[in-house]
Each structure stands twice: as structure tokens, then as C-alpha cells.
Amino acid sequence: MVLCKANCGNKAILKRPKTGDALCKECFFTAFECEIHETITKxxxxxxxxxxxxxxxxxxxxxxxxxxxxxxxxxxxxxxxxxxxxxxxxxxxxxxxxxxxxxxxxxxxxxxxxxxxxxxxxxxxxxxxxxxxxxxxxxxxxxxxxxxxxxxxxxxxxxxxxxxxxxxxxxxxxxxxxxxxxxxxxxxxxxxxxxxxxxxxxxxxxxxxxxxxxxxxxxxxxxxxxxxxxxxxxxxxxxxxxxxxxxxxxxxxxxxxxxxxxxxxxxxxxxxxxKKPVLDICQTCGFVSSCQPCKACVLLEGLNRGLPKLGIGKKSKGERMIAQQNLERIHRVKNDF
Amino acid sequence: MEIKLDFGGGAEVLFDNIKKRDLTLDSSKKWTIRTFLQYMKENLLTDREELFLQGECVRPGILVLINDTDWELLGELDYEIQPNDNISFISTLHGG
The missing domain is CATH 3.40.50.620 (HUPs)
Structure with missing residues (x-):
């Protein structure tokens, strides 16, 4: 049986990965909570x-x-x-x-x-x-x-x-x-x-x-x-x-x-x-973003247009996909007449 | 020799989703965690072996407790299993 490193006389229940110390349940709880408190205050x-x-x-x-x-x-x-x-x-x-x-x-x-x-x-x-x-x-x-x-x-x-x-x-x-x-x-x-x-x-x-x-x-x-x-x-x-x-x-x-x-x-x-990204507000949705429009808006536009891959990969590729779709739509309108 | 086995933190999905088991091991031989892991692999494991074992040891990230004590304090693979021991496997690798 291994005893608690804190000399409290109790049986150790775990070996702390951070320090290698063997601690009992109560001393472990105390150490765990105190360290988070210290992280918060520091x-x-x-x-x-x-x-x-x-x-x-x-x-x-x-x-x-x-x-x-x-x-x-x-x-x-x-x-x-x-x-x-x-x-x-x-x-x-x-x-x-x-x-x-x-x-x-x-x-x-x-x-x-x-x-x-x-x-x-x-x-x-x-x-x-x-x-x-x-x-x-x-x-x-x-x-x-x-x-x-x-x-x-x-x-x-x-x-x-x-x-x-x-x-x-x-x-x-x-x-x-x-x-x-x-x-x-x-x-x-x-x-x-x-x-x-x-x-x-x-x-x-x-x-x-x-x-x-x-x-x-x-x-x-x-x-x-x-x-x-x-x-x-x-x-x-x-x-x-x-x-x-x-x-x-x-x-x-x-x-x-x-x-x-x-x-x-x-x-x-x-x-x-x-190169550091310049954080700004997305002009479409108003939330923080480093690009215009923000990634969430681009992904969403892709889903709604039926082009789900729109926001995946390079921006230029996405722009080409939109242009292509717009072109096809125009053709379709023309052919309807 | 009677022992209890339990799984937590998602480790149970590797063992038919059963969280607690009572087992009877052959008392005529000596059991260590090392030999018991082999027994588990051969008799209890229902998912892929590499999700539970790495070599003869549990995969890093799966915690082992014996009677609610960290196996790292008890000799890990060399620990000799005693009657009525409660062995727990808790995964830290799932969710978050």
C-alpha cells in the first residue's frame, strides 16, 4: 500500500501525471481544485x-x-x-x-x-x-x-x-x-x-x-x-x-x-x-470574422445554393462555382422562352 | 476466484456495451493484470483489439483502477489479482 505524499496518513489512490506524486482522494481533490483556482486568479x-x-x-x-x-x-x-x-x-x-x-x-x-x-x-x-x-x-x-x-x-x-x-x-x-x-x-x-x-x-x-x-x-x-x-x-x-x-x-x-x-x-x-489576420465584423451576419463574408456565411450560402462544397478549399474556386451556377441559371431562363 | 469488472468513459462500447460484469477466474492459476488482459481479449472484447490494447498493455488513455486505486500505484501489468477485486477500465479518449 502506498501512502499519500501529503503525509496525511491516508492511502494513496492515484499517481498524479503532472508531478508523479501519489495522493489520497481528499488531497487529490484539494490539489486539483487549488490549481484551477490558481489558474483563474493568475x-x-x-x-x-x-x-x-x-x-x-x-x-x-x-x-x-x-x-x-x-x-x-x-x-x-x-x-x-x-x-x-x-x-x-x-x-x-x-x-x-x-x-x-x-x-x-x-x-x-x-x-x-x-x-x-x-x-x-x-x-x-x-x-x-x-x-x-x-x-x-x-x-x-x-x-x-x-x-x-x-x-x-x-x-x-x-x-x-x-x-x-x-x-x-x-x-x-x-x-x-x-x-x-x-x-x-x-x-x-x-x-x-x-x-x-x-x-x-x-x-x-x-x-x-x-x-x-x-x-x-x-x-x-x-x-x-x-x-x-x-x-x-x-x-x-x-x-x-x-x-x-x-x-x-x-x-x-x-x-x-x-x-x-x-x-x-x-x-x-x-x-x-x-501575416496576421485582421479581425472584423462580417457584413452579412454581423459576427466576428477575419474574412468577408465570414466562413459560416460562405458555408451556409453553399448549402442553400445546392453547392455544399462552396466554402471548402480556396476562395477563388468558390467564386468560380458561383459564377458557373449563375451562368447556368441565365441559360436556363433563356431556354425557357 | 470471483472478481468484478466495470467499464466507464466509453470503454464499455468495446465490450458489448455492458458496464458491469461478475467474473469467475480459474483459481488454480495465478492471475496478473497482464494475463487478465489476454483473457479479456480472448473472451470479452467485442470491438477491434487495437482500440483496447497496444502490445500486451492497455492503449494509452485508458485508465485502470483496482479497487478504486490507480494501477500505476500497484505495479500495473504485474499486479496479482486477488479474490473479490474490482477492476475498472475508464477511457479518457471519448468525447469532451
Whole structure:
């Protein structure tokens, strides 16, 4: 039997991946919660009186985030009003089930819950999108729509910021992927704990940025938190999957690798002449975007025109597709006479 | 030898979606997690092997608990299974 490193005399129940320490259940809870508190205070994620929306999927990360944020808010008197914001992508057999978990969180934690659906925002469920685009590129639609849907929901709820459940493993994985893809813009942004897309936009914060996935799952297990753990039924993201397994293999040999990769991502210096996107407001929908019109509007136009591949790939290719379709329409009108 | 087995975090989908099982192992031989994983592969696993195992070990990202204690504190593959042990496999690889 291994005893708790904190000398409390209790039996250790887990080996912390971050430090290698063996801790008992109570000391683990304390360490886990204190570190998140420290992340929140050091990063100045919230101000007293803030209304905070948790992007809640019903999965392990957002379930633990909701639980811990409620607990820390009470313990350390953050004076936050916490609400839950969920996005219903319209994926039968996946999201409809996970939303039941979010509703349970709402009842258990006494938080207001707002569910926004792709159907009401865009007129398309993911089921419908997949029926026209198939199972390639569908994740592009889902990702772009979700990002904007969270912004829209945050605006509707009039919150000061949106907290998401991204954990240390997620962030290390994203750093790796951005390096592998040479995406310097995202590489620069992905390790930031607080992101402002521009002055008017509602910031996003990641209180679990330094929290290991293993500890999140162990915390949920020992606290008996109920979460939803089914993989999306539409094509898993293969590239991310490889990065994830690579990281998990490295972690087995050297658990600190997760923190080390985040640290590397944070410390990388970028050349001044690197092209930075200029963030603006989309003239079509009025939400933040780095291009005109925004990606969500282009994807949506493609779906509505019956050209679902419109927003996939280069802009010039999309423009040619529209021109071609317009030409065909003119021909059709002419031939009608 | 009677033992209990349970799955969580999505690991159950690899085992016919059954979350809890009671098992009786042949008491005449010594069981370690190493040999038990082989037993699981041959008798219980219903999905692809590589989703659960990597070599003789569980795939990284699947947590193993023995009587609610992290197997990393108990010798991992070399742990000798005792009667009435409760062995849990929890996936961290699903959803989020």
C-alpha cells in the first residue's frame, strides 16, 4: 500500500501525471481544485460580478468545469453568475443524448441553461448537412458553425465571457497539430488562456488549460459526476486522432510532455513580418470574422445554393462555382422562352 | 476466484456495451493484470483489439483502477489479482 505524499496518513489512490506524486482522494481533490483556482486568479479570467457562460457539451470536461467553477465560486467568493450554454448541432443519437446530461447538470447545480440549435440559427441540422456533403468535410461545417453559435449564444445571454472545458491534453494536441500544419496564426492563439477576437467580442477563457485529462476523468470518477462519453457518430477527425495517440504514447514515457508542449507553444517567438489576420465584423451576419463574408456565411450560402462544397478549399474556386451556377441559371431562363 | 469488472468513459462500447460484469477466474492459476488482459481479449472484447490494447498493455488513455486505486500505484501489468477485486477500465479518449 502506498501512502499519500501529503503525509496525511491516508492511502494513496492515484499517481498524479503532472508531478508523479501519489495522493489520497481528499488531497487529490484539494490539489486539483487549488490549481484551477490558481489558474483563474493568475490569468485574471474573471472579474467580480461577471456573468459567465460555460460552453456545456455534457462531456467530461465541461461537466467537471461546471462542478468545479460552482464550487470555487462559492469557496473563494468570485461573485460570478454562472450559466450553461449548449449547442445542439442536430445529430440524432449523439447530441440529443448528451443534452440530457447537460439538463441534469442544470438541475443539479441550479444553473440557467440555454440551448441553441444549428437548425434555428442556420436552418440546417448536421444530419441534413451530412445528407448533402457526405462524411468528408462535414466537421468543417460543424466546427465553423459551433464557434459562431457560441458567440451568438453568449450575446443572447449577455454574458461577460464564455468558459470552455479545453484541458491541457487538448491544448498540447492543438499546439502539435498547428506545428504539423504550419498554421502560425492558430499556433500563436491556441495557448492563450483568454482570447479576445476584438474589442467588442465576448472573450473566451480556459480555466482547465493546465489540468490533465487523466485527472479530470479521475476527479469525475471519484466525485461520481455523470457525463456523456459517446464519440460523435460522424467521422472522427483523423488528423487530430493521430496527434492525440502520438501525445498519449509520449505521455506514457514522460508524463510531463503535456505541460512541456504547452510551455513550448507559449514561448515560441513569431517573426514580426508574419501575416496576421485582421479581425472584423462580417457584413452579412454581423459576427466576428477575419474574412468577408465570414466562413459560416460562405458555408451556409453553399448549402442553400445546392453547392455544399462552396466554402471548402480556396476562395477563388468558390467564386468560380458561383459564377458557373449563375451562368447556368441565365441559360436556363433563356431556354425557357 | 470471483472478481468484478466495470467499464466507464466509453470503454464499455468495446465490450458489448455492458458496464458491469461478475467474473469467475480459474483459481488454480495465478492471475496478473497482464494475463487478465489476454483473457479479456480472448473472451470479452467485442470491438477491434487495437482500440483496447497496444502490445500486451492497455492503449494509452485508458485508465485502470483496482479497487478504486490507480494501477500505476500497484505495479500495473504485474499486479496479482486477488479474490473479490474490482477492476475498472475508464477511457479518457471519448468525447469532451
Amino acid at each position: 490569468g485574471q479570467l474573471f472579474k467580480s460580478g461577471d456573468k459567465v457562460a460555460i460552453g456545456a457539451s455534457g462531456g467530461k470536461d465541461s461537466t467537471v468545469l461546471a462542478y468545479v467553477l460552482k464550487l470555487l465560486n462559492e469557496r473563494y467568493k468570485y461573485n460570478l453568475k454562472i450559466v450553461l450554454l449548449s449547442i445542439d448541432e442536430g445529430i440524432t443519437g449523439y447530441r440529443d443524448d448528451s443534452l440530457e446530461t447537460v439538463k441534469k447538470n442544470r438541475d443539479d447545480y441550479g444553473m440557467e441553461l440555454k440551448i441553441l440549435s444549428y437548425e434555428e440559427l442556420y436552418g440546417w441540422t448536421m444530419d441534413k448537412v451530412v445528407s448533402v456533403i457526405g462524411k468528408t468535410n462535414n466537421c468543417t461545417f460543424c466546427g465553423v458553425f459551433r464557434r459562431q453559435a457560441l458567440d451568438r449564444g453568449a450575446k443572447m445571454l449577455e454574458v461577460d465571457c464564455v468558459a470552455t472545458g479545453h484541458n491541457a491534453d487538448d491544448i498540447a494536441e492543438t499546439v502539435l497539430m498547428n506545428i504539423l500544419r504550419g498554421d502560425m496564426v492558430r499556433l500563436r492563439r491556441c495557448t492563450k488562456i483568454k482570447t479576445h477576437s476584438n474589442e467588442d467580442a465576448i472573450p473566451r477563457v480556459k480555466p482547465l488549460k493546465y489540468t490533465y485529462e487523466k485527472e479530470i476523468v479521475m476527479y469525475a470518477h471519484f466525485k461520481k459526476l455523470v457525463y456523456f462519453s459517446t464519440e460523435c457518430i460522424f467521422a472522427p477527425n483523423a488528423y487530430r486522432g493521430h496527434a492525440r495517440m502520438f501525445l498519449k504514447d509520449l505521455e506514457k514515457i514522460r508524463p510531463s510532455v503535456i505541460m512541456d508542449i504547452i510551455h513550448s507553444g507559449e514561448q515560441i517567438q513569431f517573426k514580426e513580418n508574419i
